[in-house]
Amino acid sequence: MIYHLSPHRLRNIILLLASLIFYTWGAPDFILILLASLLTNFYIVQAMSRTNNPRRRKPLLISSLLINIGLLAYFKYANFLVDNVNFILGQLGLNALHWLEIALPIGISFFTFQSLTYTLDVYRKVHDPLNRVQDYLLYILMFPQLIAGPIVRFHTVADDILDRRHNDTSEEKLHGIFRFIIGLSKKVLLANVLGEQADSIFASNVNELSPNQLWLGIVAYSFQIYFDFSGYSDMAIGLGRIIGFRFPENFNNPYVAQNITEFWRRWHITLGEWMKDYLYIPLGGNRVKTVSRLYFNLFVVFLISGLWHGANWTFVIWGAWHGLFLMLDRAFWMKWLKPIGKFPRIVLNYFIVLIGWVFFRAESLTQAIDYLRGMFRFSAFETPTLSDSELAVSLLLAFLFAFITLSSTGLKLEAWFYREKRNAWGNLSASILFAALFILSLAYVVGSDFNPFIYFRF
Amino acid sequence: MKRPKLTLLLFVVFMLMLILPLFHTLVPFGKIAPLKGAVQTTEKPEWSFEKGYEGSYQTQFESWFNDELSLKPWLIRLRNQLLYSLFNKASARGVIRGKENYLYEIAYIDAYYGRDYRGMDILRTKVAGIKSLQDYLESQGKTILVCLAPGKASFYPEFIPDDLRGEPTDSTNYLQFVQLMQAEGVNHLDLNAWFMEQKDQSDCLLYPQYGIHWSYYGMTQAVNQLAVYIETLRGWKLPRIEITAMERSSTLRYADYDIGQGMNLMFNMKAEPMCYPEFLFTQGDTLFRPKTIVVADSYYWSMHNAGVSTNLFGHGEFWYYNQKVYHGDHSPHETVSEIDFQSRLTQTDLVVILITEANLKHFSWGFVEQALTAVGF
Numbered sequence: 001m002i003y004h005l006s007p008h009r010l011r012n013i014i015l016l017l018a019s020l021i022f023y024t025w026g027a028p029d030f031i032l033i034l035l036a037s038l039l040t041n042f043y044i045v046q047a048m049s050r051t052n053n054p055r056r057r058k059p060l061l062i063s064s065l066l067i068n069i070g071l072l073a074y075f076k077y078a079n080f081l082v083d084n085v086n087f088i089l090g091q092l093g094l095n096a097l098h099w100l101e102i103a104l105p106i107g108i109s110f111f112t113f114q115s116l117t118y119t120l121d122v123y124r125k126v127h128d129p130l131n132r133v134q135d136y137l138l139y140i141l142m143f144p145q146l147i148a149g150p151i152v153r154f155h156t157v158a159d160d161i162l163d164r165r166h167n168d169t170s171e172e173k174l175h176g177i178f179r180f181i182i183g184l185s186k187k188v189l190l191a192n193v194l195g196e197q198a199d200s201i202f203a204s205n206v207n208e209l210s211p212n213q214l215w216l217g218i219v220a221y222s223f224q225i226y227f228d229f230s231g232y233s234d235m236a237i238g239l240g241r242i243i244g245f246r247f248p249e250n251f252n253n254p255y256v257a258q259n260i261t262e263f264w265r266r267w268h269i270t271l272g273e274w275m276k277d278y279l280y281i282p283l284g285g286n287r288v289k290t291v292s293r294l295y296f297n298l299f300v301v302f303l304i305s306g307l308w309h310g311a312n313w314t315f316v317i318w319g320a321w322h323g324l325f326l327m328l329d330r331a332f333w334m335k336w337l338k339p340i341g342k343f344p345r346i347v348l349n350y351f352i353v354l355i356g357w358v359f360f361r362a363e364s365l366t367q368a369i370d371y372l373r374g375m376f377r378f379s380a381f382e383t384p385t386l387s388d389s390e391l392a393v394s395l396l397l398a399f400l401f402a403f404i405t406l407s408s409t410g411l412k413l414e415a416w417f418y419r420e421k422r423n424a425w426g427n428l429s430a431s432i433l434f435a436a437l438f439i440l441s442l443a444y445v446v447g448s449d450f451n452p453f454i455y456f457r458f
Numbered sequence: 459m460k461r462p463k464l465t466l467l468l469f470v471v472f473m474l475m476l477i478l479p480l481f482h483t484l485v486p487f488g489k490i491a492p493l494k495g496a497v498q499t500t501e502k503p504e505w506s507f508e509k510g511y512e513g514s515y516q517t518q519f520e521s522w523f524n525d526e527l528s529l530k531p532w533l534i535r536l537r538n539q540l541l542y543s544l545f546n547k548a549s550a551r552g553v554i555r556g557k558e559n560y561l562y563e564i565a566y567i568d569a570y571y572g573r574d575y576r577g578m579d580i581l582r583t584k585v586a587g588i589k590s591l592q593d594y595l596e597s598q599g600k601t602i603l604v605c606l607a608p609g610k611a612s613f614y615p616e617f618i619p620d621d622l623r624g625e626p627t628d629s630t631n632y633l634q635f636v637q638l639m640q641a642e643g644v645n646h647l648d649l650n651a652w653f654m655e656q657k658d659q660s661d662c663l664l665y666p667q668y669g670i671h672w673s674y675y676g677m678t679q680a681v682n683q684l685a686v687y688i689e690t691l692r693g694w695k696l697p698r699i700e701i702t703a704m705e706r707s708s709t710l711r712y713a714d715y716d717i718g719q720g721m722n723l724m725f726n727m728k729a730e731p732m733c734y735p736e737f738l739f740t741q742g743d744t745l746f747r748p749k750t751i752v753v754a755d756s757y758y759w760s761m762h763n764a765g766v767s768t769n770l771f772g773h774g775e776f777w778y779y780n781q782k783v784y785h786g787d788h789s790p791h792e793t794v795s796e797i798d799f800q801s802r803l804t805q806t807d808l809v810v811i812l813i814t815e816a817n818l819k820h821f822s823w824g825f826v827e828q829a830l831t832a833v834g835f
Binding site: 004388390443 | 472
């Protein structure tokens with residue numbers, strides 16, 4: 001409200017203040033470190049942009065990268081590293097290192113990657129740096145996408161930070177509200193219900209559960225993570241639209257992908273794009289002399305992508321699993337699967353993704369392996385029953401919305417929900433529907449204690 | 459209306475809708491009934507730099523703010539109603555929706571199937587304790603008795619949902635308690651068995667569909683059964699409940715809708731007509747009103763509120779879960795830990811331990827042990 005009632009020249013300041021309050025409220029013990037690192041980075045990049053001398057630019061680039069990656073490495077991976085070193089020391093019969101656990105600052109993986117794109121885009125001269133420190137802070141700290149993305153690469157949003165009056169239309173804002181409500185509904189009405197089931201199954205002793213329950217748990221989780229994360233992205237994109245930003249899309253019906261390569265063009269698109277632009281291509285990308293180097297590049301990108309999601313071997317294995325199928329896609333998998341048809345390929349790919357989610361969701365490698373073993377204990381299969389009708393309906397809806405675009409009616413329905421411009425009747429009918437969804441979501445948020453956002457921990 | 463004007467208007471409406479919960483909290487308008495049942499609320503946190511830095515202030519503030527939202531009761535009712543109407547789900551803690559819309563609490567179903575069974579050793583110790591206390595009190599001219607209130611799962615086993623059913627067993631706290639009390643000669647009145655006997659004979663429902671306690675009518679019958687039992691034990695002539703008029707109504711009252719209320723729905727559930735008697739306690743010079751301590755769970759609330767603590771008992775005290783002491787004359791309540799336990803015991807004629815099967819796992823809530831200690835055992 002304050003933002004919209006303010007003159008344009010004050011809007012960035014208002015947005016920055018709101019973002020600072022937002023982050024300080026959630027991570028008060030990290031805000032000063034964050035601000036100090038951002039200010040340092042801003043002036044380093046400023047200095048880098050002012051010179052064309054490579055001998056000066058390179059060290060400045062490296063300093064900026066070290067600050068960003070160093071913070072991420074320290075806060076996200078130091079505990080993991082020490083745990084592994086201590087494990088090895090223990091195996092060798094040596095004393096463990098003394099170490100105080102470090103708390104993970106909320107959203108660090110996302111804003112670090114954004115900060116890196118700022119440095120690299122300016123270094124590559126893709127875009128000029130921002131002249132005012134408050135604009136730079138706004139780019140990194142903008143609250144709608146600060147803690148769970150989408151990862152907005154600097155050059156895609158730089159001009160809008162300086163002037164976004166061209167986006168300041170009521171149609172754009174109304175679409176933003178609709179988009180926000182779509183995201184909220186996905187998160188609250190689907191992801192939370194399915195998450196409750198997945199959490200309760202993963203919290204149990206998996207060796208005591210039947211294969212049916214284990215399959216139910218991982219299928220519920222696959223939909224939970226999709227609707228949770230894509231719901232959050234919708235909310236961020238919607239809020240962005242309301243304040244005049246056009247953030248990039250992050251999801252495009254990933255479960256209808258026919259292979260893992262396609263899956264990564266549809267899932268967490270902004271991370272995939274980031275990895276491609278700032279890691280895969282610098283490694284040589286596709287333009288390498290040998291096939292083995294190409295596979296190496298792909299595998300490294302996905303190992304790092306896995307590790308980006310969390311400091312645990314489970315995430316590394318998850319990344320490696322996807323990396324493996326990306327290599328296989330290139331080698332023969334896509335060719336081999338061509339004759340079986342579209343739907344079997346989608347089912348098979350969903351199955352591969354599900355196996356990956358077991359590693360992603362499990363607390364440890366042991367749990368993941370036990371879980372997988374239990375899923376395939378065919379002798380213990382029972383007739384599936386689902387006595388919880390809310391869960392059954394949520395699963396059915398999640399399944400429908402995840403795969404709906406396979407039909408032409410589904411595509412039309414999706415287009416209607418996400419339509420940016422509507423006629424008067426379209427706006428009125430959409431408003432009634434989205435108002436009802438908003439009230440329903442609000443009732444679920446207020447009435448339910450179970451309301452975690454999964455991607456906050458990455 | 460031109461499209462930009464309409465979209466602007468719709469945008470403003472949505473923005474107002476977004477701030478409505480906050481606005482309504484600051485400037486309440488319209489009447490929103492508060493939530494019923496046990497609702498845990500968070501206190502407003504006091505600011506300190508340490509709390510703010512470690513984040514505990516923020517967590518508590520968010521929880522407090524959520525509780526303070528004036529639209530919260532309405533939103534919770536909306537959610538509960540949808541869960542109930544669409545998915546057969548009861549949103550109150552521990553409440554189970556059984557067949558044909560009969561509501562239970564899970565503890566009652568667990569007790570009926572012996573899932574909370576404490577084992578013979580513990581039950582024997584409990585019964586031995588009460589027998590010792592009974593012998594001591596008898597030597598002092600006083601009486602103690604155990605009154606087993608009915609349990610909803612025992613009364614309506616046919617409506618327990620299939621997924622919560624179990625194998626019938628003798629290893630339940632209720633069945634073993636009754637056997638042991640019979641064997642040891644402990645004074646007891648088994649109203650659970652009596653209610654089951656009367657289930658098909660009574661013109662009025664003894665147990666409600668949406669309540670967890672005996673019906674209001676059932677309570678009046680239980681009072682008279684208790685009076686008869688005490689008379690048999692002691693030879694006193696006690697007052698009785700005399701019904702003077704009877705109304706049948708589908709608008710449930712008193713505790714007949716207590717789980718229903720706790721579910722906080724938008725609309726009341728459709729109910730079978732229940733009996734609502736008007737009654738008097740019989741009067742007469744020959745009648746004796748023993749000074750009584752009733753150590754009881756919530757089953758005694760309907761009796762206490764109906765005047766049993768003053769009209770059936772003289773200066774009756776209601777020791778709720780052996781923690782709080784409520785008086786029949788509505789004088790301020792006390793806590794058991796603060797009163798002179800021994801002197802209260804000395805002054806009383808009668809002690810009644812009124813307990814339902816779901817609470818038998820916590821039998822007497824420490825009362826027997828405290829009493830034995832107080833009298834020097």
